[in-house]
Each structure stands twice: as structure tokens, then as C-alpha cells.
Amino acid sequence: MRGRLIAAAGVAAALAASVALAAQSPPSQAPAQPQAPPxxxxxxxxxxxxxMCHGVDFIAEHRKDRDDWDFTVRRMIDKGADLNPDEAAALIDYLAKTYPKPAAASAGGAHGVQ
Ligand code: HEC
Incomplete structure (x- = not known):
């Protein structure tokens, strides 16, 4: 009875020691989380x-189809808008969905004076 207890304690001690050893020498780790793009x-x-040049309200007054937004955003990049290609694509997508050209606008005059 007593012998078994001691043996069990020995096993536990050996286990604890090997755990401690393993913790001391961590395997060379790759960075924990892969860098997902934000x-x-x-x-x-x-x-x-x-x-920075005109208010968002000013932009929101315009209604364009995707090609026109694409054209406008590229024009604004030429003027100095600081966008990388991914940001430009995301923005064009957003503008085309949020400020689309009205589908059934009567030809001409839909948007008042230019
Ligand atoms: C460096 C200043 C500047 C920045 C940055 C800028 N714009 Fe402009 N934008 C202008 C000026 C100046 C005009 C008026 C003259 C013109 O249309 O060329 C204008 C006009 C516009 C117009 C009306 C004319 C048209 O083509 O429909 C829209 C819409 C517009 N900008 C959207 C944007 C968007 C979207 C961005 C961000 C990607 C942006 N702008 C960034 C200067 C800027």
C-alpha cells in the first residue's frame, strides 16, 4: 500500500519534471497568427x-454607375487622393452600391443643373 503510493508520487514527479523540461525548451515557433489583411x-x-478636398456630402450628391465611379475615383487619385489599388476597388464597389445611378431616370435633367 505504502509502496504503491510512493511509486505513484514518483511517477507524478517525473511527469512534472518532463513537463517543466518541455516548457523550458519551446520548439522554434512560427508566428502565432497568420497575418490576415485588415x-x-x-x-x-x-x-x-x-x-480632405470636399465633403462626403458632396460626393453623396452624385449618382453614377460603376464605370463612372471607377472613372471618377481614378480621376481623384490623379488629383492626389491617397488610395492603393485594393482601397480603390473597395471604394468603387461601395460607391457603386451606395450611390448608384437611378435605373429609370428620365433621359436628361434627372439631376438638375450641372
Ligand atoms: C486633392 C483633392 C481631391 C481629392 C483627394 C478628391 N477629390 Fe474629388 N474633386 C476634387 C476637385 C477639385 C473636384 C472638382 C473638379 C473636378 O471635377 O475635376 C472634385 C470633384 C469630385 C466629384 C464631382 C465630379 C465628378 O466627376 O463626378 C466627385 C463625385 C468626387 N470629386 C469624388 C471624389 C472621391 C470619391 C474621392 C476619393 C477617392 C475624391 N473625390 C478625392 C478634388 C479632390
């Missing part, structure tokens, strides 16, 4: 890259 927030991009 999600692009088009509203933040709009405020950062576009609102």
Missing part, C-alpha cells in the same frame, strides 16, 4: 482619402 472599411477610406 478588412477594408470603405467609409473610412472615403473619409481619409476623399473628404
Amino acid at each position: 478588412p477594408l472599411d470603405p467609409v473610412a477610406i472615403l473619409k481619409d482619402a476623399c473628404a
